[in-house]
Amino acid sequence: MKGFNKKLPWLVIAAFTLAFMLGNGQVQASEMTRGENIMRFYGEVMPMSAGAQQNQIWFFGPTTPDGNGEHGGGTWAWAQSTGTLTLTNLTLISDAFTAIAFIGDAAIVLNGANHIESTFVLGGQSTAIFGDGNITLSGSGSLTAIAAGGSESDDTIAIYSEGDVIVESGITVNAVGGSGGVGTSAGIASWGNVIVNGGTVTSSGGTAPDSRGIMGNLNMDGNGVVFASSTDTVVRNNGILFDGNSGTVYGNVTLEMDLTIPNGYTLTVPSGTTIVNNAAINNSGTINNLGTINNVGGGTIIGNPPVGDGAVLVPTPPTGIADITSAITAMFAFLAISAVLWGFVLRGKLRRVKA
Secondary structure, three states: OOOOOOHHHHHHHHHHHHHHHHOOOOOOHHHHEEOOEEEEOOOOOOOOOOOOOOOEEEEEOOOOOOEEEEEOOEEEEEEOOOOEEEEEOOEEEEOOOEEEEEOOOEEEEEEOEEEEEEOOOOOOEEEEEEEOOOEEEEEOOEEEEEEOOOOOOOEEEEEEEOOOEEEOOOOEEEEEOOOOOOOEEEEEEEEEEEEEOOOEEEEEOOOOOEEEEEEEEEEEEEEEEEEEOOOOOEEEEEEEEEEOOEEEEEOEEEEOOOEEEOOOOEEEEOOOOEEEEOOEEEEOOEEEEOOEEEEOOOOEEEEOOOEOOOEEEOOOOOHHHHHHHHHHHHHHHHHHHHHHHHHHHHHHHHHHHHO
8 A cells, every 4th residue: 555654553553562472471451551651451541641531542352351441422432352442432542543443353333423533643554544454434423533743743544454454334434634743644544455335434634645535455346335434445246436526336236325426526326237226315516317216115206306317216115005095985986985875865765755
């Protein structure tokens, strides 16, 4: 991956290895200190001196015991056997060079709205989430990851992995790179692949000389939606990709989550492709429909209607509802006819009585 300085991963691994050796394989938070920076595995924040509350790095790895706790208005839980960190409405803001670091493959399960940020502004690299293996994001919530950076920063990358970054269905990820002064800025960077199987990903770089939304190989092979300020190599099998302000549908995509198209953005549905819309498309931009948009279930388009000569299909009532409606209509018709006939019968009886 061109442009990224690899000093940060080696610093992280060196610190982890040293702490591992000192702790005979059981790393404790107190053994992972560097000045006022807290490199902690689990438990409550353990500042080494007053004012060090924010200077923390959360480490998780194969030797990290199970743990859970509360922080930043939310909760976290680590499962050692599966390498899974579950975040629920958690906010973590650290002025260390990274906020969360993983050793080995790891999974992050998102519940509710979560915010992870590194405000590190000195020389070197700044990342919100770092991993030296694969990082898999899943769940039903959202994640905002920010690497703030500053004028002296080398690289500012919100989510960085030496393996793959994998995004599964049902989540929303917003990754924002900072104002790296002399190096690289990116929302997501991977030395492997950025694999989007589902969900919605918004990834943007900052104001560095080399600024990109997604650095590395982006692989879209599901129903995911990606908004990237720019990309490198892209495998466009299936999904919706906005590269800058221009978006394109690849393959046949089923929208699982609401999609918002901002003002000034254009989404093209090419001929031969289909969007199966089971959500809400909030369109403040332009949808150039040359293919098919099939609104099913509660699927709807709000705002600007699509343009182009493609088809827009609307939901039809379920068979059961149609049958019930027909039955009710028939019943009222029968009652109306019966009332008329009964009226004739009564008139005939009255005439015979008078006679």
